[in-house]
Amino acid sequence: MQGTLAIHGGCKVKSTPFGTGKRFGLEEVRELVEALEQDTLFYHAGEKVKTFLARFNELYGITHSVAASSGTAAIHVALGAAGVTVGDEVITSPITDQGTLIGILYQNAIPVFADLHPRTYNLDAASVERRITSRTKAILVVHLAGTPADMDPIMEVARRHDLAVIEDCAQSYLARYKGRLAGTIGNYGCFSTNDFKHISTGDGGIVTVNSGQEEEYRTVHAFADKNYQRLEGEVFRDLDYLAPNYRMTELQGAVGIAQLKKLPWICGKRNEYGERLTEQIREIPGILPPQVPEGSRSSYWFYLFRLDPAQFRCDRDTFTQALREEGIPAHPGYIPRVVYQQPLFQNKQAYLHSSFPFDRSPDVSYDKGLCPEAEAILETSIRLPVSEFFTPGDIDEMAEAIRKVAAYYRR
Numbered sequence: 001m002q003g004t005l006a007i008h009g010g011c012k013v014k015s016t017p018f019g020t021g022k023r024f025g026l027e028e029v030r031e032l033v034e035a036l037e038q039d040t041l042f043y044h045a046g047e048k049v050k051t052f053l054a055r056f057n058e059l060y061g062i063t064h065s066v067a068a069s070s071g072t073a074a075i076h077v078a079l080g081a082a083g084v085t086v087g088d089e090v091i092t093s094p095i096t097d098q099g100t101l102i103g104i105l106y107q108n109a110i111p112v113f114a115d116l117h118p119r120t121y122n123l124d125a126a127s128v129e130r131r132i133t134s135r136t137k138a139i140l141v142v143h144l145a146g147t148p149a150d151m152d153p154i155m156e157v158a159r160r161h162d163l164a165v166i167e168d169c170a171q172s173y174l175a176r177y178k179g180r181l182a183g184t185i186g187n188y189g190c191f192s193t194n195d196f197k198h199i200s201t202g203d204g205g206i207v208t209v210n211s212g213q214e215e216e217y218r219t220v221h222a223f224a225d226k227n228y229q230r231l232e233g234e235v236f237r238d239l240d241y242l243a244p245n246y247r248m249t250e251l252q253g254a255v256g257i258a259q260l261k262k263l264p265w266i267c268g269k270r271n272e273y274g275e276r277l278t279e280q281i282r283e284i285p286g287i288l289p290p291q292v293p294e295g296s297r298s299s300y301w302f303y304l305f306r307l308d309p310a311q312f313r314c315d316r317d318t319f320t321q322a323l324r325e326e327g328i329p330a331h332p333g334y335i336p337r338v339v340y341q342q343p344l345f346q347n348k349q350a351y352l353h354s355s356f357p358f359d360r361s362p363d364v365s366y367d368k369g370l371c372p373e374a375e376a377i378l379e380t381s382i383r384l385p386v387s388e389f390f391t392p393g394d395i396d397e398m399a400e401a402i403r404k405v406a407a408y409y410r411r
Contacts (some may be wrong), residue, residue, distance in 0.1 A: 071192025076103030
């Protein structure tokens with residue numbers, strides 16, 4: 001196990017290709033042909049988007065959901081339906097894709113960042129509560145990499161302060177928190193079906209409406225469609241306030257129907273492989289696998305583990321490169337830096353040549369050190385891919401490579 005590293009001329013741990021497979025097949029083709037034969041690709045006139053949502057609702061045990069053109073759009077729709085508006089503050093995660101943040105700024109609200117749990121990489125409720133002000137309107141929870149956030153304390157904070165909770169589940173299909181599906185716990189759950197998620201329709205999104213109330217469902221449905229009211233077959237065009245056009249097409253819905261049938265298997269295999277890897281590396285000194293909240297289940301969109309720098313005589317980037325030379329496609333961290341260190345936030349410029357809406361909350365800080373745990377996560381973590389098409393042997397070789405590299409560089 002402590003043989004010469006491949007980076008120093010030794011034999012690779014993994015010399016065979018990872019398992020692969022095809023995401024799309026005749027099932028998607030048949031649904032697409034049926035969509036075209038309808039002679040309409042408009043969601044309200046056809047049946048594919050309606051069927052896709054009905055089957056999603058059945059899988060998730062909910063009454064209402066609304067389709068959108070992307071996961072980013074789904075989050076914007078949820079924020080708009082929740083009443084987030086000019087000058088409001090929305091607390092969210094500093095480790096996320098910008099798609100989480102765009103809707104906040106489109107509503108001319110202010111993103112506020114809370115710190116994360118060091119091993120789940122999700123929002124810490126105590127940090128969230130410290131960020132609440134009189135302007136706070138909502139908490140936007142990101143379930144990162146397939147692992148659900150610790151929702152009970154977050155929901156308790158939201159109840160005490162009368163805040164809406166929106167769940168960003170783009171990376172966490174069929175993840176479970178203490179038996180409940182992520183996306184069904186807050187007021188709204190937001191999902192993505194872009195090409196880099198558990199299931200793909202090319203682009204697309206879904207918003208769950210968890211209150212079960214018809215009136216709220218109508219508000220969400222209308223906000224995704226220019227505030228048109230189409231549910232009763234008529235179209236009412238009275239515009240009380242601005243809403244975007246985020247409609248899903250029948251082609252996306254058609255592919256979604258076929259993809260949704262595969263989702264339980266996809267998430268099941270990813271959970272199996274993520275847990276298999278954790279089991280094999282959890283006892284390696286200096287290696288910190290991701291943690292899943294007790295009684296919960298991850299669907300591992302990717303696998304992110306951390307190094308304890310004090311236990312190794314190399315930095316994270318060297319460790320990552322050594323894994324790559326062993327045949328493991330490892331990457332340093334997830335995003336290059338916490339999102340509040342991006343120029344948009346450092347310059348407080350959402351719109352070119354304007355400081356609006358940041359000038360509505362001049363005391364909101366985006367300084368380095370704002371979320372020290374999140375910053376440390378990105379500085380010490382290594383990301384590995386997970387695929388439902390991998391084999392158990394692929395996972396075992398990942399673990400073997402981590403053991404080999406860790407043994408060589410251990411202090």
